[in-house]
Structure formats: C-alpha cells, structure tokens
Amino acid sequence: MNICATDIKMEIGNNQILKGVSIDSKSREFIGIIGPNGSGKSTLLKCIYRTLKPNNGCIMLGRQDISKMSVKESAKKLAVVAQHNYYNFDFSVGEVVLMGRSPHKKSLEPDNSEDYDIVNESLEKVGMLGFKNRSFSTLSGGEQQRVILARALAQQTPCLILDEPTNHLDIKYQLSLLNIVKSLNLTIISAIHDLNIASMYCDRLFVMKNGRIVGMGTPQEVLTKEFIKEIYDIDVEIVYDSKGDMHILYSR
Structure with missing residues (x-):
C-alpha cells in the first residue's frame, strides 16, 4: 500500500511548522525523511499517523483519504513506532x-x-x-x-511509520531494529537523523528544512558533499567501501 501526503500545512500557535509539504511512497518502499532539528520531520509524521490534524492538505492511504477513515480503520493499515514510549x-x-x-x-x-x-x-x-x-x-x-x-x-498493517525510533539507542540496537524493519517488506516512512543509517536502509530520501521539502531522490542522489553542506552547514567526504556501500565522513 502506498502513502501520499499532498500540500500539508501545519500551524501551531502563530508558528507555521509545515509550509506545504508533499511526499509519497510506493508500495513496500522504505522512505527516509532527513533534515536539521526543527525542520518539521516529526510534525509531518504526526500528521500522517493522526496525532496532529493538519490545517491544509490531504493524506492518502492507498486510495482512501485518511481524514475520512475512523481511527480504528486507519490503525488496521498504519502502525507506528515512536521515539518515546511511556506507560x-x-x-x-x-x-x-x-x-x-x-x-x-x-x-x-x-x-x-x-x-x-x-x-x-x-x-x-x-x-x-x-x-x-x-x-x-x-x-x-x-x-x-x-x-x-x-x-x-x-x-x-501494510504500512509502518518510524518516528525517530533509534535516536537514544546504541549502534547495535539501531542496526538490529532497522534490519528487522527492512526485512518486513512493508511500506515504511521513517524520520532519521543519522545520514549513514539513512543511506544504508532507505530506497529514497526526502530532505526537509524550515518546514519545506528541499530535496528528494535516492541516497546517492541526495547525499552529496555539496548538498549536505547546504543543508547542515558541515563539511563531509563521501567514500565507498569494497561492497560499494556509501559512507559519509564528517570533518571537525
């Protein structure tokens, strides 16, 4: 099942967090959302999994408008793994x-x-x-x-949202969790901070900055040293290992 969010706008108080964001996923595609802190990644995902209601735009699960579905009906199609879970x-x-x-x-x-x-x-x-x-x-x-x-x-469910689920985990558990997720063959949209993790697991990336989508494509298309400098204001070197996998090296 595919997920499509079109022209999503979200205003909290007088602060416009999302400024007309559109993303899409194909069925069984692993989509990563990257970008600096405060760019709107988690807010977008919360609109998709209905913790927040956007001020504008449309979110489709397959051919159904999620706003016209009951919470129980959408929960049969979309599951969530969030960053923090308290009971x-x-x-x-x-x-x-x-x-x-x-x-x-x-x-x-x-x-x-x-x-x-x-x-x-x-x-x-x-x-x-x-x-x-x-x-x-x-x-x-x-x-x-x-x-x-x-x-x-x-x-x-056929779809899974990962709302920055690995931020507080050590690298062993990050890889373990994402290896499991990748093997499930579901439609996945995940907010990811670690660019190397994003390059390892994602089929496509959407880049957010200041509440807008500013880039999209495969990890190899998006994660260039020039674009990373533009988005994060850091210098990096891109290298490939013996298996052909991309790695991002950060400069001090």
Missing part, C-alpha cells in the same frame, strides 16, 4: 504487544488464541519472545523499542 502502569511485555491487536477487536471483545499466537510470532520476529512475562519498565531502551516494534507488527 503509567506496570505492563508485561506480552500485554504491551497485545495492545497491537486492539484495532481488530470489537468493544469488550476478549482476546483469543489467534491474538496470542500473533503476539508470540511478533515477539519472536524481534528476538524478544523470552521476555514475554517480564515487566516492560525493567527493559533497556533497546529492548523496549523492539517490544514496541513487536506491538506494531501485531497490528498486521
């Missing part, structure tokens, strides 16, 4: 992942064996099945993010 109650890992089944349940409908099978499969995919009965609050940041990814997988 006021002491849920077990299994209970957190079981929340992903909510869009598929009627009001007060009890969980069944199929739900529990899906929870187990989702935890197994992220390597956390052995933690099923552990308290979520006792896990490390990387472990918690894998559980939140399992919750998103339990929704069984």
Whole structure:
C-alpha cells in the first residue's frame, strides 16, 4: 500500500511548522525523511499517523483519504513506532504487544488464541519472545523499542511509520531494529537523523528544512558533499567501501 501526503500545512500557535509539504511512497518502499532539528520531520509524521490534524492538505492511504477513515480503520493499515514510549502502569511485555491487536477487536471483545499466537510470532520476529512475562519498565531502551516494534507488527498493517525510533539507542540496537524493519517488506516512512543509517536502509530520501521539502531522490542522489553542506552547514567526504556501500565522513 502506498502513502501520499499532498500540500500539508501545519500551524501551531502563530508558528507555521509545515509550509506545504508533499511526499509519497510506493508500495513496500522504505522512505527516509532527513533534515536539521526543527525542520518539521516529526510534525509531518504526526500528521500522517493522526496525532496532529493538519490545517491544509490531504493524506492518502492507498486510495482512501485518511481524514475520512475512523481511527480504528486507519490503525488496521498504519502502525507506528515512536521515539518515546511511556506507560503509567506496570505492563508485561506480552500485554504491551497485545495492545497491537486492539484495532481488530470489537468493544469488550476478549482476546483469543489467534491474538496470542500473533503476539508470540511478533515477539519472536524481534528476538524478544523470552521476555514475554517480564515487566516492560525493567527493559533497556533497546529492548523496549523492539517490544514496541513487536506491538506494531501485531497490528498486521501494510504500512509502518518510524518516528525517530533509534535516536537514544546504541549502534547495535539501531542496526538490529532497522534490519528487522527492512526485512518486513512493508511500506515504511521513517524520520532519521543519522545520514549513514539513512543511506544504508532507505530506497529514497526526502530532505526537509524550515518546514519545506528541499530535496528528494535516492541516497546517492541526495547525499552529496555539496548538498549536505547546504543543508547542515558541515563539511563531509563521501567514500565507498569494497561492497560499494556509501559512507559519509564528517570533518571537525
């Protein structure tokens, strides 16, 4: 399923955060959104996954306008892994992942064996099945993010939004989480700070600055030393390793 956002404008108070942003993804494409802090990346994603309502524009999931869908209906098509996940109650890992089944349940409908099978499969995919009965609050940041990814997988959606999910994770957990995500073969839109991570995993990039899209293309097309200097005001060197993978080296 493809995702298309057209002419999205978002004003908070008197501050216009998004100034007519348009992005699109093809089915099963991994889209990265990059840009400096404060450029509007997370605000755009929150408009797509309905935490915020844009002042203008249209967001389509496949052929459906998301504003005309119920929250439950859109949750069957779009799951989210956010940067921060806090719970006021002491849920077990299994209970957190079981929340992903909510869009598929009627009001007060009890969980069944199929739900529990899906929870187990989702935890197994992220390597956390052995933690099923552990308290979520006792896990490390990387472990918690894998559980939140399992919750998103339990929704069984064709589309996934990653709202800067790896910022506070060490490199091992960043790569582990994104390797899992990449293997899922879903339509993915992710805000990413690390340009090397973006070049490794994304099929296409959209570059944001001051609430606008200022560039788009493949990582090789977008991540040139000249464009990185223009967007981030830093000097870099672009090198390729023996496998042909691109790496960005930063200058002090």
